[in-house]
Amino acid sequence: MAYPDDLLSPSEHVVIHNHPHWKMLLLPVFFLLAVVAAFAFTASLVSEQSWSTIAQIALAVVGVLLVGWLTLAPLVRWRTTHFIVTSDRVMAREGVLKRTGLDIPLSRINSVRFQHSLLDRVLGCGTLIIESASDEPLEFDDIPKVERVHSLLYREINDNPDDDYRPGNAVADGRA
Structure with a gap:
């Protein structure tokens, strides 16, 4: 560009x-994978409960916020940094x-x-x-x-x- x-x-x-070098994005990608794995594991644990729908919605909201904060924000910061x-x-x-x-x-x-x-x-x-x-x-x-x-x-x-x-x-x- x-x-x-x-x-x-x-x-x-x-x-x-x-x-900046792409190595700045390694930690955000790790966080993305960790959040998705944690969400999938936790969602499978609560799927058998009677309140699973509310729990899954809450997990999804927390997951989206974490992905936005730990992955998307650093990606946008990297993209808008120029030398x-x-x-x-x-x-x-x-x-x-x-x-x-x-x-x-x-x-x-x-x-x-x-x-x-x-x-x-x-x-x-x-x-x-x-x-x-x-x-x-x-x-x-x-x-x-x-x-x-x-x-x-x-x-x-x-x-x-x-x-x-x-x-x-x-x-x-x-x-x-």
């Missing part, structure tokens, strides 16, 4: 657009009802690094750490293919024609 072009400046284009690298900036957007966003111009980024655990390496994700003019480094967790994103972001930063310093640029180096 491409980022909306009307939110970009005329000369800007999207280089990378990612949602975008454009030719001009890095953007992070998240939220459903309350949207938050962060934009970092490429010219303000001092360094980019990544880290990932053994499990992250197996799954192909990691944490991207961007140091900019702000006080604290910004960490973006669960970025898919974090090494590729790191490399592309580094290239975008160094290929930016608005940078003051470009290797081999005599004017910026003070040699002219």
